[in-house]
Amino acid sequence: MVDPGALGVRIASGVVTPLVKKLFVRDQPGAALVTEPVRISALVSFGREKRNVTPKDVEKIADELVRRALRAAGPGERPVEAAEAVAVRGALAHSLAALGTLTIDDYEAVALGPEEFARRLRADTAATIASFAFSRDAELFYERLLHTASLHILNFFTQRSTYVARLQTRQSQQLARLVQAIDVLVERLPSQSSEDAAFESLYATHITERHGTLTIYGLDTGTGEWPLDTAYLxxxxxxxxxxxxxxxxxxxxxxxxxxxxxxxxxxxxxxxxxxxxxxxxxxxxxxxxxxxxxxxxxxxxxxxxxxxxxxxxxxxxxxxxxxxxxxxxxxxxxxxxxxxxxxxxxxxxxxxxxxxxxxxxxxxxxxxxxxxxxxxxxxxxxxxxxxxxxxxxxxxxxxxxxxxxxxxxxxxxxxMSRDGVATFVRRWHRAAGADEATGTALLQAVRGTTELNRLATNPLMCGMLCALHRDRRGFLPQDRKSLYEAALTMLLERRDRERELEHPDGVRIPYAIQVQLLQKLAWWLIRNSRLEMDRSDALHIIGQAVPSVNLNASGEDVYTSLMLRSGLLREPADGRVDFLHRTFQDYLGSRLAVQDLDFDLLLNNADKDQWDDVILLAIAHARPKEAEQMLRRLVGHGTSRSKLLAAAGLPFAAEVDPSVRVLVQEGVSSLIPPDSLPEASELARAGGDLVLSLLPGPKGLDDQMADRVAWTAAQVGSEAALHFLTRFRKHTSPVVQATLTEAWQHFERDPYARDILAHLPQQHTVDVRGTEDLHALRAIGGWEDIRIQGSYRVEDLTDLIVRERLVHLWLEAPHPVEGLAWLSAFPHLKSVFVPTEVPPAVAGQVPQWITLITQRTRRG
CATH class of the missing domain: 3.40.50.300 (P-loop containing nucleotide triphosphate hydrolases)
Structure with a gap:
C-alpha cells in the first residue's frame, strides 16, 4: 500500500497551480502600484466582493486535489478507504476556506514558509477537522495535501504583480523604522561610554535569559516554563x-x-x-x-x-x-x-x-x-x-x-475575552508540545460547560484548566466538586509555596482553615441573596470564627491575608467585599450548607435560578442518604423547574438508590424532549442552562423533534447554548436550518455568525437590526437573503452588505422607501420586498433585473 504521507508530493505542479489560482482574485489594472500590505482574506475569490468562485467551488477544488492525488497513487494502490477520502476532502476544503479569515498579509505568509502556513490553516479550523475522526493514514494524507497546497499558494503570492512592489515597500518601511530607532537611540544615548555600552549588552542578554520564559505555578504536572514569545497573550x-x-x-x-x-x-x-x-x-x-x-x-x-x-x-x-x-x-x-x-x-x-x-x-x-x-x-x-x-x-x-x-x-x-481564551489555550498547548486536538477538545469543553466558562477568565485559571486537562489525557475531573477542589488547592496553598513567597503580613493560614473561613463568607452571601457584603460584616464573621480555628492573629490580620493571598476575594469598591469568581462562592457556600444541615433552606429556594449551582453542588457534597432525600423532595415539589433541577443533580450524587434514580427520570420524561414549540420555550424559561445537559440530539431525532430541541437551546441564549447548537449546524432539515438562522438574535452576534451561520445554507432569511449585524455577516463573507428590520441608512447597506453575495433583500422600514436607485449596487440581487406601495417614479429607479414586491411576504 502506498505511503499516504508521501502521496501528496506526487501531484505535478501543472495540476496544483491552476487549482490554487482559482482560490484568489486576479490582479487588477494598476495593482502593481499597490504598496500597502494586502490581507490574504482580501485576496480570496470566494465570499468577497471580487468573487469568482463560491464556497462550493472551494469544495470542488479540494475534491480535485484529493482525486488527483489518489490517481497519482497508481492502479490498485489506495492510501485510504473511499469513505475516509471523502472526509479528507471535507477537511481540506475547511482548511482552504480558512484563507478567507486569515489576518496576515501575503508578505508575512511567505515569511512563515509552507509548514507554518499549513499549520495556521489547520489551526483555524481545528475544531471542525477534529470532528472527522481520521485514522493515522487519513491524517497523514490530509496533512501532506494541505502542505502541498500551501507550498503552491505561497509560490503564487510571490508571483503576483503586487508582491514585488509591497516587498520593496516593506523593506523600505523596515529601513525607515531602523532609521527612526537610530534617531531615538542617538537622542537617548548622547554620551554613553564604551564601558556602559558593553555592560548594557551583557545586561540585555541576562534580561532575555532570565525573563524570556513564562512560569506557571501550582499545577499537578509540576512547575512548567514556556517560551515567553510563544505563550504571551x-x-x-x-x-x-x-x-x-x-x-x-x-x-x-x-x-x-x-x-x-x-x-x-x-x-x-x-x-x-x-x-x-x-x-x-x-x-x-x-x-x-x-x-x-x-x-x-x-x-x-x-x-x-x-x-x-x-x-x-x-x-x-x-x-x-x-x-x-x-x-x-x-x-x-x-x-x-x-x-x-x-x-x-x-x-x-x-x-x-x-x-x-x-x-x-x-x-x-x-x-x-x-x-x-x-x-x-x-x-x-x-x-x-x-x-x-x-x-x-x-x-x-x-x-x-x-x-x-x-x-x-x-x-x-x-x-480575558472569549477569543483571548481560545488564543491562550492554543498557545499553551503549542508551548507545552501538546497535541492541538487536545487544546481543541478543551476549548469545546470550556464553551459548552457553564462552570468551566466561568473559571476561564484569566491566564492563571486558564493555565490551570490546560494543565489539568492535559495531565488527565484530555479529561478534566469528572465532577465539578473535584475540579473546584483542584483549583482551590492551587490558589490557596500550592501557588505561594512554589513561588517561595513569605507571608508579608506575618499570617500563615493553613489550607483547611482558609477553606473554612471562606465558606462562612460565601454562605452568608448566599443566604442573604447578596453578591457582595460590607467589609465590616466580613470582619465580624471572621472575627467570630478566629477563636475556634486556633489562629494566633486578629480578625483584621486574617481578613487582610485572605484578601491578598487567596485569589478568591476582592474589594470592588471602598468598604465592599465579594468573591472574584461566583462559581467558587457557590462551591464554598454549598459545602458549609451541607455541614450545617441547612437542607430546608436550600430546597426552599429551588425556584430561584441563582440557587441552581448551590443546590447542585450541595448534592455533590452531601452524603448518599442526604443527596437522595434532596432529589426526592425536588421531584416532589412538582414544578418543571424542580424536576429539571433534580435531573441535573442526579450526576452530582456519588451514590443513588435505583428507585430514586427512576423517580427522577420519570419526573423529567414528561418535559424532555418537549412536545411543541411553546413547551420548548417554557422549558427554556424554566430550566435555563440546566436544560442543556438533558436535551438529546441531534442523532436519533426526527426532523420535527430536532427542531424543537434546537428551539429550546436557542431560547436559552447562553454561550453554553451556542456550543450546544453547533451539533445541529450540519442538520439537513430545512426547518432546523431556519430555526438556527432565526436564533441569531438570541446570541452575541459575532460568535454566532462564525460558529453557526457560516456553516448553514443561505436559502433562509437572516434578520438584521443594525450595523453590528451587518458587520458580523460581512465577516463571514456575506449572506444571500437579508431582512432589514426597522429604519436604515442607505450608505450602511451599500457599504456593509457584501454586494456580490446578496440575492434577496427585505426592507421593513416603518416609513415608505423614498428612493431605490441605490439597489443597482448589488449585481446579483433578484428581488426586493417592501412593506408598502411605492410611487411609480420610485419604482422606476429599480434596475430591470430586480423584481420589486410591495406586499409583506414571509419566506422560508
Whole structure:
C-alpha cells in the first residue's frame, strides 16, 4: 500500500497551480502600484466582493486535489478507504476556506514558509477537522495535501504583480523604522561610554535569559516554563470610570480599553491593578524582554534605547532594611551580572531618562511597609523624572489614587475575552508540545460547560484548566466538586509555596482553615441573596470564627491575608467585599450548607435560578442518604423547574438508590424532549442552562423533534447554548436550518455568525437590526437573503452588505422607501420586498433585473 504521507508530493505542479489560482482574485489594472500590505482574506475569490468562485467551488477544488492525488497513487494502490477520502476532502476544503479569515498579509505568509502556513490553516479550523475522526493514514494524507497546497499558494503570492512592489515597500518601511530607532537611540544615548555600552549588552542578554520564559505555578504536572514569545497573550487595560477632568484629548478614559503592553506609550507612570493570576507579572516580563530587544520590530518606539529594571517587591523589600537606591537595584534582585556594572551606571541611565522601572507586586509586601514603598516611589520619580514606571498590585492592596500625588495613572487589567481564551489555550498547548486536538477538545469543553466558562477568565485559571486537562489525557475531573477542589488547592496553598513567597503580613493560614473561613463568607452571601457584603460584616464573621480555628492573629490580620493571598476575594469598591469568581462562592457556600444541615433552606429556594449551582453542588457534597432525600423532595415539589433541577443533580450524587434514580427520570420524561414549540420555550424559561445537559440530539431525532430541541437551546441564549447548537449546524432539515438562522438574535452576534451561520445554507432569511449585524455577516463573507428590520441608512447597506453575495433583500422600514436607485449596487440581487406601495417614479429607479414586491411576504 502506498505511503499516504508521501502521496501528496506526487501531484505535478501543472495540476496544483491552476487549482490554487482559482482560490484568489486576479490582479487588477494598476495593482502593481499597490504598496500597502494586502490581507490574504482580501485576496480570496470566494465570499468577497471580487468573487469568482463560491464556497462550493472551494469544495470542488479540494475534491480535485484529493482525486488527483489518489490517481497519482497508481492502479490498485489506495492510501485510504473511499469513505475516509471523502472526509479528507471535507477537511481540506475547511482548511482552504480558512484563507478567507486569515489576518496576515501575503508578505508575512511567505515569511512563515509552507509548514507554518499549513499549520495556521489547520489551526483555524481545528475544531471542525477534529470532528472527522481520521485514522493515522487519513491524517497523514490530509496533512501532506494541505502542505502541498500551501507550498503552491505561497509560490503564487510571490508571483503576483503586487508582491514585488509591497516587498520593496516593506523593506523600505523596515529601513525607515531602523532609521527612526537610530534617531531615538542617538537622542537617548548622547554620551554613553564604551564601558556602559558593553555592560548594557551583557545586561540585555541576562534580561532575555532570565525573563524570556513564562512560569506557571501550582499545577499537578509540576512547575512548567514556556517560551515567553510563544505563550504571551496581549491583554487589555481599562481606566476605571471617573477619569480626571483635565485628561488630555486621546487619553485613555472611562470605559475605553488599550493593549496592556502599550500603557506606557500613553502614560509615563502607571499603577496597574489586577486580580490574582490576571497576568501582571507576565506583562512585566514581556516589557522587560521587549525593551532589550534590538530588532525594533515591535514598533514600540517609547521602549527603544531604554533599560528595564525588574523590581519584584517581595525580593527588594527585605525585613529591617530600607528599599534600595538605584545603584543597588541589581544587587537587590540578585542579578548575577550586577557586580560588573560600572559605578554610577544606573544613575546615568535614569538621568538620561532611559529607564523602564517595573515594580511588581505592591500587595506582596506587608501592609505596614506599603507607606514607605509609596514614599520611595514618590522620591525616585521626582529625583529622576522622565523615566517610565509600571507598578502592579492586586486591586485591594492599596486604596484608590494611592500614587496620585506622584503623578501615576491608574489602570486595571481586564478579564480575558472569549477569543483571548481560545488564543491562550492554543498557545499553551503549542508551548507545552501538546497535541492541538487536545487544546481543541478543551476549548469545546470550556464553551459548552457553564462552570468551566466561568473559571476561564484569566491566564492563571486558564493555565490551570490546560494543565489539568492535559495531565488527565484530555479529561478534566469528572465532577465539578473535584475540579473546584483542584483549583482551590492551587490558589490557596500550592501557588505561594512554589513561588517561595513569605507571608508579608506575618499570617500563615493553613489550607483547611482558609477553606473554612471562606465558606462562612460565601454562605452568608448566599443566604442573604447578596453578591457582595460590607467589609465590616466580613470582619465580624471572621472575627467570630478566629477563636475556634486556633489562629494566633486578629480578625483584621486574617481578613487582610485572605484578601491578598487567596485569589478568591476582592474589594470592588471602598468598604465592599465579594468573591472574584461566583462559581467558587457557590462551591464554598454549598459545602458549609451541607455541614450545617441547612437542607430546608436550600430546597426552599429551588425556584430561584441563582440557587441552581448551590443546590447542585450541595448534592455533590452531601452524603448518599442526604443527596437522595434532596432529589426526592425536588421531584416532589412538582414544578418543571424542580424536576429539571433534580435531573441535573442526579450526576452530582456519588451514590443513588435505583428507585430514586427512576423517580427522577420519570419526573423529567414528561418535559424532555418537549412536545411543541411553546413547551420548548417554557422549558427554556424554566430550566435555563440546566436544560442543556438533558436535551438529546441531534442523532436519533426526527426532523420535527430536532427542531424543537434546537428551539429550546436557542431560547436559552447562553454561550453554553451556542456550543450546544453547533451539533445541529450540519442538520439537513430545512426547518432546523431556519430555526438556527432565526436564533441569531438570541446570541452575541459575532460568535454566532462564525460558529453557526457560516456553516448553514443561505436559502433562509437572516434578520438584521443594525450595523453590528451587518458587520458580523460581512465577516463571514456575506449572506444571500437579508431582512432589514426597522429604519436604515442607505450608505450602511451599500457599504456593509457584501454586494456580490446578496440575492434577496427585505426592507421593513416603518416609513415608505423614498428612493431605490441605490439597489443597482448589488449585481446579483433578484428581488426586493417592501412593506408598502411605492410611487411609480420610485419604482422606476429599480434596475430591470430586480423584481420589486410591495406586499409583506414571509419566506422560508
Amino acid at each position: 496581549s491583554l487589555e487595560a481599562t481606566r476605571e470610570r471617573g477619569a480626571p477632568r483635565d485628561a488630555a484629548p486621546g487619553d485613555n478614559h472611562a470605559g475605553t480599553h488599550i493593549p496592556a503592553e502599550r500603557v506606557l506609550a500613553q502614560h509615563d507612570q502607571v499603577l496597574l491593578r489586577g486580580v490574582a493570576g490576571s497576568g501582571k507579572t507576565t506583562l512585566v516580563q514581556w516589557l522587560a524582554v521587549t525593551t532589550v530587544d534590538r530588532s525594533y520590530e515591535h514598533g514600540l518606539t517609547h521602549l527603544v534605547g531604554r533599560v528595564p529594571f525588574v523590581l519584584p517587591m517581595r525580593r527588594i523589600a527585605r525585613p529591617g532594611a530600607e528599599l534600595p537606591v538605584p545603584g543597588d537595584f541589581l544587587k537587590a534582585v540578585g542579578c548575577p551580572v550586577g557586580g560588573e556594572q560600572p559605578r554610577g551606571w544606573v544613575e546615568r541611565v535614569l538621568r538620561a531618562r532611559r529607564g523602564v522601572l517595573l515594580v511588581d507586586g505592591i500587595d506582596e509586601i506587608a501592609a505596614d511597609r506599603r507607606e514607605s514603598a509609596r514614599r520611595w516611589l514618590r522620591e525616585l520619580t521626582r529625583t529622576f523624572p522622565g523615566n517610565l514606571w509600571l507598578v502592579t498590585s492586586r486591586p485591594s492592596a492599596v486604596p484608590e489614587k494611592w500614587l496620585d500625588t506622584a503623578g501615576f495613572s491608574e489602570l486595571t487589567l481586564s478579564q
